[in-house]
Amino acid sequence: VRLTRALKLVAAILVTAALGVAAASAFVPHGVALTPGAVPVPGTSSLDQAAPDPAGGPEWNLRLSDSTTGGQCVEPGRAINARFGSIDPDGAFHELPLDQSGTCGDLSKEPVILAINAYPAGSARPARTVLFGAASDDVAGISVAQPGGSPIAHPSAGPRGGFLLALAGTIAPQELPVTITLRDGRQIEYPWT
Amino acid sequence: MTSAADAAKRTLTTPLLVLTLVCSFSVGAIVRVALADDYHVTCVGHGFVQGTDQNDSSFFGRVWSGCSSTLRTCDLYTSGSLDGGQAATGTTADCNVWSYEFGTFTECASTTHVYDQGVFSSHVHKASNWCG
Numbered sequence: 001v002r003l004t005r006a007l008k009l010v011a012a013i014l015v016t017a018a019l020g021v022a023a024a025s026a027f028v029p030h031g032v033a034l035t036p037g038a039v040p041v042p043g044t045s046s047l048d049q050a051a052p053d054p055a056g057g058p059e060w061n062l063r064l065s066d067s068t069t070g071g072q073c074v075e076p077g078r079a080i081n082a083r084f085g086s087i088d089p090d091g092a093f094h095e096l097p098l099d100q101s102g103t104c105g106d107l108s109k110e111p112v113i114l115a116i117n118a119y120p121a122g123s124a125r126p127a128r129t130v131l132f133g134a135a136s137d138d139v140a141g142i143s144v145a146q147p148g149g150s151p152i153a154h155p156s157a158g159p160r161g162g163f164l165l166a167l168a169g170t171i172a173p174q175e176l177p178v179t180i181t182l183r184d185g186r187q188i189e190y191p192w193t
Numbered sequence: 194m195t196s197a198a199d200a201a202k203r204t205l206t207t208p209l210l211v212l213t214l215v216c217s218f219s220v221g222a223i224v225r226v227a228l229a230d231d232y233h234v235t236c237v238g239h240g241f242v243q244g245t246d247q248n249d250s251s252f253f254g255r256v257w258s259g260c261s262s263t264l265r266t267c268d269l270y271t272s273g274s275l276d277g278g279q280a281a282t283g284t285t286a287d288c289n290v291w292s293y294e295f296g297t298f299t300e301c302a303s304t305t306h307v308y309d310q311g312v313f314s315s316h317v318h319k320a321s322n323w324c325g
Contacts, residue, residue, distance in 0.1 A: 009206060016210045020217025037238065037257045037287055071285065077294065088296035099244070100253065101291035103281055115281040115288070118268075119295060133286075173264070173280040190282050192264050193310070 038104035040065035040073040045098050047084060048134075049158030054168040055126060058087065062132055062162040067104040075102030076117055076132045076164055089122020107136040107161070112180055114190055116173050129171040131155070131178070132164035141181040147171060231321040236260035239267070240318035241305045247322040250297050254305030254318075256281075256288040264310040271298040272325060278306075301325070 044066040051060045061079035064072060077084050077096055085095040105113030114133040121127040131144060135157050144153040144165055155163040167176075173192035180188045232240030237257040244251025254267035258281070267288040268278030277295030281288040288307075292298055301324035308315040319325070 009209075012206070012210055013213050016213045017217035020214045037255070075294070086294050086296070090296075094293065094297075096293055099251070099291060099293070100242075101289065101294065103279065103289055104287050105258070105283065105285035109285050110283050112283065113286045114283050115279055115286055117290070117294070118275075118278045118280075120275045120277065122296070173282075192280060192282055 038067035038069040038071055038073065038106075039100040040075075040098055040102055040104070041068055042098060046160065047079060047082070048160045048162035049156070049164060050079065051155070051164045051166050053078075053128075053166055057126075058093065060130060060164055060166045062158065062164050063098070063102065064134060064158075064160045064162045065098065065102065067106075069104070069106070071104055071106035071108070072113060072134050072160075073102035073104040074113055074115075074132055074134045074162055076130045087125055089120075089125050091122070091124030103133075105134070107134060111136045111138050111182060111188065112142075112190075114178060116176065116192075118170055120170065126168065127170045129167045129169065129176075130164060131167070131176055132162070134161045135163060135180070136161065138182050138184075139180055140183045143179040143181070145177050145179075147175040230319045230323065232318060235309075235313045237309065237312065239307045239309065239313075241303070241320055243300065243321060244292075247320070248300060250292060250300050252292045252300050252303060252320065254278075254288075254290045254307060256307050256309050258283075258285050258287050260312045261309050264308070266306075266308045266315075268306045269295065269298075269303060270306065271303040276303070299324075 045063050047061050048064040049062045058078045058080050063075045067073045078087050083095050103115040112133050112135050117130045119128040153165050155165045157163045178190040237259045239256040242253040254269045256265040256267050262284045265288040266280045269276040279288050279290045301320050301322045304317050304319050
């Protein structure tokens, strides 16, 4: 009798556990609600700083926006007749509306927002590496070391602090260490490691 | 005596089964979230984010900032080929790439490869309507 009761108890526990897991599968959404992060605020964007394409293609430009968390968002792209967009692998230009795009950060908490985009080669688009970001008023200068003995680049900042540097080919971030010089003379290294 | 013993067993059995139910639901929920294919949280949210809908070729690879200061990467792939990617550094810059910045790609065959140095290793998140 005791054995029967024990078996019944074990069976009840197993069935209950299975019900619990099944209920979790049924009622817990696949994935989680997206954590709120910074995205651009519509109506706050402007083109801020242009840079030449290394092979003479359409110029690169930077779209800056305020972010929903009080910071800034920066998004690199191509500009043709003041239209901001992208060039697809087949070489066609597509205008880009403002979306939940761009790299957002907060210049009140650190002196720069810094990122690198990699554009692989397509049938009619050469590969590009674009270093870009935005600098606060505390920044006096930006230096980017380049591989292969190329001279150090000093991208200048636009009216809203945006800067970008377009380079040919695909370059690993670690080959483009950045040094930020602040107005008080301090330097901050960004080695990407 | 027998009825008293039975009552005591019932008193113990019911809470045990309720505890089992709660625990198993919790474990199931944790496993389901942790193994989500498109997006999940390991200190920070990261993964594959669809745009307006699942079939408009507009999608994002994201790693929010907040848990590291050195390197976050988010690359987009479609059918195994690199569409484009990004590396972000510093303490506040999010890694955020939008498919439209690189071209037009089949959303359901796309993935994002994400990495946050010192937080999580490189791994892949698939589109929620994965068809690859």
